[in-house]
Amino acid sequence: MKYALLLALAAALAAEDRFTRELEETARVASVMVDGDVCRRIVTARAMDYLLRTDPKDRFLAGDNYDVNAEAFHSVKKTLIRLSRLVPFPADANLWMPVPGHPDKVRIVIRNANELSQFWPWGALYQDMIPEMKTVLETGRRLTVTRKPGWVSALAPVRDSLGDIVALVEVASQRSLNPRENVK
Amino acid sequence: MQIRFLLFYVSLCVQGAELRLWPEYLRAGPDGDVVAADRVTAADSAPKTVRVARAGYASLQVAVGLRSPGEYTFRVHSPLQADVFREWYHRLEKDQVWYPDALVPVKLPHTARLPDPDNRIGNQRVQAYWVDIWVPAGTQPGEYPLTFALESAEGNAEAAVKVRVLPSVIPDQDAVVIDHNSYGSSWIGDIYPGEHARNGTDFYRSDAFFRLIHAYHRIFYEHRGVFHQLGYGHAGKVGPEFAPALAGTGRNKHIASWDLYDRHYGPLFDGSAFRGSRRGERPIPFAYLPINPEWPASYLWWGEPGYEAEFGNVVSEMERHFREKGWTHTRLELFFNHKKRYMGFPWDGDEVRFLKDDRYFKEYGGMFGNAVPKDSPVRFVFRADTSWTMEQQSKELAGIVNMWICSDGILSWYPGVAREMKRRGDIVWFYSGPPPVTQAAAKVTEFPLQAWLWGIDGYVHWLTVSAGADPWFRFDGGGTALVYSGERFGIEGPIPSIRLKVQRNAVQDLALLDSFQTRRPVAELRAEAARRFNGSKPEDWWNPRPAIADRPPIEWTNEEMDAASAGTRKMLRGTRPDAWENVHAFVMQLAEELQ
CATH class of the missing domain: 2.60.40.10 (Immunoglobulins)
Structure with a gap:
């Protein structure tokens, strides 16, 4: 009986390891596959100009002016979808980018169909920099974050043609998925 | 009086x-x-x-x-x-x-x-x-x-x-549709924790869950209203009971199971969910389809032949399923709710601000037309919720979009747009939200009256089931709720509100008043209703076309738009609690005179 329990525990741990490894491996591939130059072209210059603007008389100012270049968006999103399909369970590959001139801020740029992210507060155009993301953006190291129970996010840097780190990919999943979360 | x-x-x-x-x-x-x-x-x-x-x-x-x-x-x-x-x-x-x-x-x-x-x-x-x-x-x-x-x-x-x-008998059909909107279904488990616990992890597949959904439709139906539940998120995630389950990819994509979808919608589309109600069994008049840029076709194939193959396969199967079931009374809405600010897709489906995004409506209109037989008895409609670019979209998408949900502030500048949409047979509603309890009791009657005075088809309360974490002792005022969970009182279903009752009574009055236009000119009826309500004239319910309407919509600020709608807001600021009572008295007077 004791051995059976130990075996079951070992199997569960191994499965958990596989879960994390699958996401980490996909993140590693993402660093190679996602084109940093195209990422830089996604959000329009006009939208970036509005991104941090606030107006007490117009609380939707930045959101109402948010816009993207469709071709760049399509291209990167399709790559992200393909990456998420490397994982044999539901996962999303999300694109995050820094906010130029504001090293303490970060923004999500592309989300995907399972609406999974460990970091995005629903609806935010930008948010405070996540320390682990800062590390990835500054050092180019891949990191795995398990801050929320049941969540795993593998973070990987994205470089442009000059070799600069311009973005990162979050490959995220939850061990127990809620099929109705974020259906809104 | x-x-x-x-x-x-x-x-x-x-x-x-x-x-x-x-x-x-x-x-x-x-x-x-x-x-x-x-x-x-x-x-x-x-x-x-x-x-x-x-x-x-x-x-x-x-x-x-x-x-x-x-x-x-x-x-x-x-x-x-x-x-x-x-x-x-x-x-x-x-x-x-x-x-x-x-x-x-x-x-x-x-x-x-x-x-x-x-x-x-x-x-x-x-x-x-x-x-x-x-x-x-x-x-x-x-x-x-x-x-x-x-x-x-x-x-x-x-x-x-x-x-x-x-x-006099109040007509079955209302002069204006009152729609009560909601998003997803996770909130049902949240506000019925007892029922959720009794059914455990199977709650969202249980009969109790579907009974609760149907109970929401039923309470709004019994109050002369319509209930909508949007079943997908801004990046395309679809709730399992809002869409048939899919399998395969590319030309092999197909529907694998109708189980949850049919348990959800079957009793609504055939009307049996309303058995025993005072208004009788009747199919719901409107429902969202689950279609979005990520369903049924994977966005991975956007712009490639596989996208239309997946889209066409599934939409064709849906049309056939609805037709075979005889679900041909409900208007099924192809509707895009996503906004690019939520980072799922590169275009706005909801409230297009950038005119370039209209091209996607045209592409989907074309794909949808290819997937559905021209003589299908299934009543599909293409719905668009519109604000900034309403005037341009109403022309650019004429013949493609045929159901318009309009910002009331912006539509108030464009009586000609409303007339033209109606002339070509489109469905036209405007959107708003429930007035909180701290406003005069008759405030909720402004919306049906406005729709009727404008000569359009109805309006949408954008959110009507979200009463907050503690509506009983720490109430937020009810600006997003017109019904409440009855679980606290031993009722496994929603209970109504005073505001819902006041609204229902106004809508039934309007149905009767509207029926009098066979004997009195409708303009005369409208003029008297407006006068009785608040001493206004029907033209007071429109605002003059503002100067900003001649500038590109992406230049407009919310402050400018608010200013351009200030006239009607000011007129309605002083709505008295007995405003509808005066209209009701007029309707009853006519009913007695014309009987």
Whole structure:
């Protein structure tokens, strides 16, 4: 009986390891596959100009002016979808980018169909920099974050043609998925 | 001015027990005083007779008062059918005052205590009840008594009113559609924790879950309204009961299971969800489809042949399924709710601001047309919610989009746009939200009246089922709720609100008023309704076209748009609690004259 329990525990741990490894491996591939130059072209210059603007008389100012270049968006999103399909369970590959001139801020740029992210507060155009993301953006190291129970996010840097780190990919999943979360 | 209901004190009490009758538009607090929002109305000179057309409701409120804490029994006697509800006093988190709104059904005779131990108001002196009198279409016209009796240790009291049933019959079909919107279904588990726990992890596949969904449709239907649940998120995630399950990819993509979808929508599309209701079994008139840029076709194939293959396969199967089931009465809405600011897709489906995004509507219109037989009896519509670019979209997407949900502020500049959409047979609604309880009781009637005065088809309350974490003692005012969970009161389903009842009564009046246009010019009816409501003219409900309308919409600021709609807002700022009562009196007067 004791051995059976130990075996079951070992199997569960191994499965958990596989879960994390699958996401980490996909993140590693993402660093190679996602084109940093195209990422830089996604959000329009006009939208970036509005991104941090606030107006007490117009609380939707930045959101109402948010816009993207469709071709760049399509291209990167399709790559992200393909990456998420490397994982044999539901996962999303999300694109995050820094906010130029504001090293303490970060923004999500592309989300995907399972609406999974460990970091995005629903609806935010930008948010405070996540320390682990800062590390990835500054050092180019891949990191795995398990801050929320049941969540795993593998973070990987994205470089442009000059070799600069311009973005990162979050490959995220939850061990127990809620099929109705974020259906809104 | 003729007031519908009694407002006079009729008490035969000899010691301290009292019964007080109130019209539907004056809400009293637990201290017995009219709430601040309704206080502007003079509270006397009321008639003693209630007039009601057949196939409709008459409503009034009865307040039980005791001088000291104690038990009482409340009875209602009438040959007509009376539904009685205890009014719940919500404590507003912001102002720490009490407003009645949720209506808890009670069985008669009803025995209770004052103060109500559940409502937990230490100095509660009064408990109000909402009374709906239902008058079926076959009721013999004439006068019927309606009496209320109170028994308590302090003494007994009685009050009476006459109900005059007119020969007129309120039409089944409404002159305006009132839509009550919601998003997803996870909130159902949240506000029915007991039912959720009883069904465990299977809750969202249980019969109890689908009964609850149907109960929401039913409560809005019984209040002459429509209920919508959007079943997908801004990046395309679809809730399992909102779409058939899919399998395969590319040319092999197909529907694998209708199980959850049919359990959800089958009783709504064939009307059986409304069996036993007073309005009878009838298919719901509208429902969202789950189609979005990520469903049924994977966004991975956007711009490639595989996208239209996946889209066409599944949409064709859906059309065939609906046709074979005979689900051909409901308008099924192809609708894109996503906004690019939520980072799922590179174009706005909801409220297009950038004109370049219209091209996606054209592409989907084309793909949809290719997937559905031209002679299909299934009633698909292409819906767009529109604001900034309304004027341009109404032309650019004419013949593609045929259901428009318009920003009321912006539509108010464009009477010609509304006319043109209606001329070509499109469905036109405007959107808004429920007024909080702190606004005058008649505030909720502005929307149906506005839609009818504008000559359009209806309006949408954008969110109507979200009453907050604690609507009972830390209430946010109800700006996103017109019904409440009944679980606290042992009811596994929603319970109505005073605002929902007031709205229903206005909509039934409009249905009757609109039917009079066979005998009076509609312009005359509209002019008089507007005058009675607030002394306005129909043209006052439109705003002049502002200068910003001639600039590109991406240059407009919200401040400029607000300023451009200030005229109508100002006109409606002073809506009195009895504003609808005056319109009702007009409708009843016409019903008596024209019968």
